[in-house]
Structure formats: structure tokens, C-alpha cells
Amino acid sequence: MPTAVVAGDGAGPVARRIAEVNGWPLLAEPSSGALGGPNAVPAYRLLLARDELGGAVRRAVVLGRPTLSRPVQALLARDDVEVLVIAPRGATWPDAARRAGTVLADVPPRLVGESDGTAVTPVAQPGPWIERWRAAGERAAAVIDAVLDAGAHGPGAPGDLPVSGQQVARAVARACRPGDVLVIGSSNPVRDLDLVGAWGDAAPTVLANRGLAGIDGTVSTALGVALAAREAPEVGHVRALLGDLTFLHDVGGLLGGPLEARPDLQVVVANDDGGSIFATLEHGAAEHADVFERVFGTPHGADLGSLCAGYGVRHVLVRDKDELAVALATPGPGVSVVEVAVDRTRRRALGEQIAAAVTQALD
Ligand SMILES: Cc1ncc(C[n+]2csc(CCOP(=O)(O)OP(=O)(O)O)c2C)c(N)n1
């Protein structure tokens, strides 16, 4: 039966194993802990809408808690898709559409290629089903790269606008090495990473507070992770990628008294002066344009550099891809903030442009 493995937040490496043993596509969110390997499909969110890919799925094996995209929720809500949830150790399981046909508290040995708990069967030979997903994922990733390379905002846009949030996520993803840790903020950063973070087998550890997808407490989370990393010599760089409102919500987390340990942490803030995610949702429709900016965009004009100075934290403002790449490659010691000036006005259009380019390439 054409099956896809959905690896939501906290799914763990077993999700990847299940996909590889059975020759199924792996739709893995950044904080799934299941990233990597030949079956992880880049940009899967855009492939779910296609008849020959998402439309052909008849069974979804769900691990962890998927929260990032409507196409995944739509897949799990479909009448013609059997939903099998695996919630190891009897953890509470997510089932937003209330459609789970089966909930298993353990991973069935045969799903991970074990007949009696010891004998491991080889990873499935590639079949037409997984080959179709791999080919489409590769194509989609290449097309997305091309759109992001084409310029900050594609055809017709002035060349001197700041970089896009998607470009920032791609730059951060490229800067992260295996062994690094990336704390990723709610809102667009985690979704951008989900779209552009094609790491192959070189994925860093990605952590996110997906509980209620809050934008609160994320600076403190990143500092806590960086403090813990001091005890873990195998960990490389610790970075965080946050939106500006997410950063401002917990900017007090930067405060560390002189008697406290200061870990090494690079906080990248994609500053588009407001909440750009709402532009991609219903709120961003043309009929709400008169109230959008004040109610949902919520620009603030805050001076991040001065805030950082107040907390004694290094700050650098970067305005283009090259400056960003340099800053990411040289995090330096202690806590630092890399503020990236990001364009908010074209967020919705660029998302649509990417989706259209992928559709065109796969048609
Ligand atoms: C504590 C909390 N308050 C409000 C929200 C609703 N919310 C979701 S995304 C968002 C905007 C986030 O803006 P930013 O961090 O700048 O990211 P962007 O959308 O611009 O990428 C808000 C207010 C939330 N998720 N959590």
C-alpha cells in the first residue's frame, strides 16, 4: 500500500529507520530527530498536493507530533488515507483529525526490519514509489534553490531590498554541521527550515518548542541548550534562528549576571519588523489589507542593536547574503546576536512563487 512516514516533533530516529526499511518516503519536520537519509523528502509540503505523490498515499505512519503544515494535516484528515500512529512508551499521541485507525504503543519489529528482535533485514531496495518521491524531492529542492538564488525577490523586484526569510533559513541550514545544535523559533523560521533545510546525512540536532508553538521563551531555551552544550564536548556550535517578535518576546533572556556562566551561542534574528507569518494565512488576504498592518503585522521599530548593547551582548546587523554567510561562519565566543534585515512585504508572494515554480517543474 502506498505509505508515507510522517515524522513530527520528537519522532526520533526510528521514524527514519521505518521509512528506509520499507521503502517509504519520510516527511520529517526539522525537530523530528529523524532528519537525514535517502528517504527524507525535501520540500515534501509542496509535494503533498500532487496527485501522483501526496494524492496517491493510502496509509500514513505517524510518529511524533506534526504541527508545521496544513498539507500534512490535510493528508491525515483524508478519508482514503489509513492513519497508523506509533506512540512509543504509550505517550499521548496527536490525532488532530481524530482519524487514527490504529495506535501502537511500541514499534512493531517487522516495521524496522526485525523478525525476532535481533535479525535485521536489509534496507528495502528502492522501488517505484520511493523513487518517485526522491526524484520529485530532488527536483523541488533544486527549483527552490534556483528561485532563492535568482535574487532577493525574483523578477521585477528592486535589487536593493533585504534578503528573504527563506534565504536566511537556507544560509543558517548551510552553516550548520553535524554535531552543531540549532534551536529554531516558531512562526516562519521553523517552516522555512522545513522547506529549505535539505541536509542529506549531515543534519545538525534541531530543537524547537513545538508545545503550543509559542513565540515565548525561545531566547532562554537557546541559552539553556548552550549551557548544557558546555558539558557535551561532542557538540559543535549552538545557534538559534528566531523571528524578531520571538526575539523581543524573550529579550530579557539575554540578561546574564557577572557571576553566571556565559555559554557560546549565536542568535540569528530574521528581523522583518513584525509577524510575517500572518501574511501567508487568511489574515493576509487583500480584503483585510486596511487593518492587517496594525493588527497582524504589528511593526515595532525596535532597535535590536541598542537592546543588545544594554545586555552587554555582541550584535551585528547584516543586510545581504554575503555578510550573513561571514557572520554565520564566525560565531565567536560568548553570546552574540546576528540581526538580518529581512523583507516582510514580499513574504506571501515569494512563498507563492516558490510553490508555482515547483509545480511547473514537476508538471
Ligand atoms: C506566546 C505567543 N504569543 C502569540 C503567538 C501568536 N503568534 C504566532 S507567530 C507570531 C508572530 C511571530 O513573529 P516573528 O517572530 O517576527 O516571526 P515571523 O512571523 O515574522 O517570521 C505570533 C504573534 C504565539 N505563537 N505565541
Ligand SMILES: [Mg+2]
Ligand atoms: Mg518577524
